[in-house]
Amino acid sequence: MSLHLNGSPLSRRSLASAACSLSAALVIACGAAPEAPPETHEGVSSAALTELVVNGTFSGTTTAPWWSGPNTSSRVDAGRWRVDVAGGTVNPWDAPIGQDGIVLANGQAYTLSFTASATAPVTVRATVQLGSAPYTAPLDQQISLDGTPRRFTFPFTSSLSTGAGQVTFQVGGRGAFTLHLDDISLTTGSSTGSGPLGMTSGFYVDPNSNPATWVRNNSWDSRAARIQSAIASRPGARWFGNWSGDIASAVSGFVAAADAADKLPVLVAYNIPGRDCGSHSGGGAGSPEAYRTWISNFVTGLGTRPAIVIIEPDAVAQLDCLPNDTERQTRLGLLRYATEQLRARAPNTWAYLDGGNATWIAADTMAQRLESAGARNIRGFALNVSNFHTTAASASYASAVNTALNNRYGYTLPFVVDTSRNGNGSNGEWCNPGGRRLGTPSQVGGGAELLLWVKVPGDSDGQCGIAPNTPAGTFSPDLAIRLIDGT
Template structure:
């Protein structure tokens, strides 16, 4: 039986306390989850590593499938040993991966890939910390995914860049664009250009599932899309949009997908004509969030704008009204250029504000497709959103760290933002080898 691409550890950041986690003899180990992360304290009674264990049961492992166990950890005493295991959670306790690391007083991120020899629904992820002295290990971002960070995402074989290279194989830029863009996993955008979105989504998600990889999808068809701007269009009415969402949901079905919901739609609501239109927009996003949230293997992220647009508290309020509780989380920096650290700070602020509104534990992803040089020009000014010069490709789609769930190429590099900036003659969404080369070269 094939594994389903997913994060298999629940409450991986301990934002819901120690829910889902067990610990050993309370005379030897204690678990405290004050907010984000866990404090695992071993007493002097725990002489051996295995005397102070904690972990999570009910992990599904499939024979022959690739997995990555990752976590971020530090200790109150440098040199503290931490043993990390994934394996069978019952007799004979067969391990699939077994690693012992030495911790320092500052956070370090660890990740270990392995192929499972086990086929079980009784798997376990566990940690051991006993060493005969009183010590506290601080642990967060505990994740077990059924692929490696760099191999987990599906590459669109029919991307705009791929189609351009196929049509222009002798162009001197073709090899560079193939290396830099065509082979990289990016989001597949679905909107009003899809004549039968259910069929198209089904074909794309089905191809990814057949390859055992996770497709990245952006749905971009909300009523009054882009508020009439460069990327105007979308559904012609609220009802048409809800029907369209239903077709997308039917196309995905019970297969894995990572879905970014309506870039800019929440951030742009102040530009709508009145409060009724704004309430309607939030209601449509909520409809999409709830519909996608009911799918068993979908990770849905509502778009949360970018770090220099809407204040974190305001964005949190909008996301809460737009049904963030039904989705997996939110996306930051889609189609923008802010550096990853700036976007991560903003995302953490929004997540904190959401927790204050009664929606705790919300995670976020960052669009790194074009943020390699950040969003500042040579004069220290923030660049315009539309095809600015001097930008560069960012970190390819991969698992995130530091509170970021994933780093993703959501905006398709090389696709124009509109008839503006360095490409005034290229319409929004159209691939330009000129723009692609500038992003690859960083100029």
């Protein structure tokens, strides 16, 4: 694993054009063909979506056909659904609200989104489920609310076919409070218009990446123009770890700069204790408690701004290097905590838990580890980070992981692939191998939900391979040129 040392309220810009955006490749991967031929624009495809709920905007005077169950009463209040929840209940389902008659198809991708707030800090349950016993729920999410209206977006794939589905919000067991809901939408497909992709006009190019900094400082070098054109001008991730200083400030500054440019930033959280098994990129937080504080502050820095986050490259795959089961369970617990923080406090972030690469961990084992690490709390999983396997090989492995997830736990997840250096595939080596090439630049679709340059091309993997004297995370113009040329 290679160390990388470069270290506002929801915008409504571009909503008119983004509202019907959809990655055609994602829809196909989830088992449904696009409803119309997609028109590709800046890496985002668009197609018509089907809205399944009625009266999700509460623009009239009635809440119908939404119903209020026991221990709730509701009305339209200032263009929102106001639900007064009684106290004295024990379980979330003791005070339900919802809408019936939702048609679901097995294998179809859907996106539930809504804006919500509450008069007291509470955690409530949002589901899309069968409307009668056994109440099978393809989507079942816990959300944390307070007085600030926040937008929540949950993509999922249905595991059942029924005309008797329902959308519910189960709000019991939390005492008396008032819930406000608005802009409730359940659409077929995974709409980029309702997620961070639809909130921005493309991926963010980091002006302070290692390649960009090297180009600025070495404009006289004959290699600078080629590195600028092929690498420094391309969107890529910024890695954050124990070198980043005040992590909340560092993250906030990065996502704020991207937000100001109307672009989508990609961040990597890389600070798990015992990182990289003490190898080239060893380090990380000094204790579990320190990591919880660090990742909580990382999420604070994100806020409600749009972002993509890759969680702890190699941490799941490298469980085997930890000396005992206690330490393995501790790491899984820390990763679960990270996913829970992102789910609860970063509503416009799509987060992906790292799942190794196509030849590292058996798919069934990886599925078990992803489940234990809390992958169902977030958007999905990431593959091939800092590695070289082809996108096709990664997609095949992702399919096997999702098959295992579905067989064991009843769900599947979207995935992303690091394509920064996979243009020539893998030769079996991982640490600065020769003969590798830049892969497809960051885009929506193309064999995965997203193709991303997660590893910074030209940054060394460590003192190894064709860069035996270049420490991990240090930019090498020679490595960069060899990736450009495939030599």
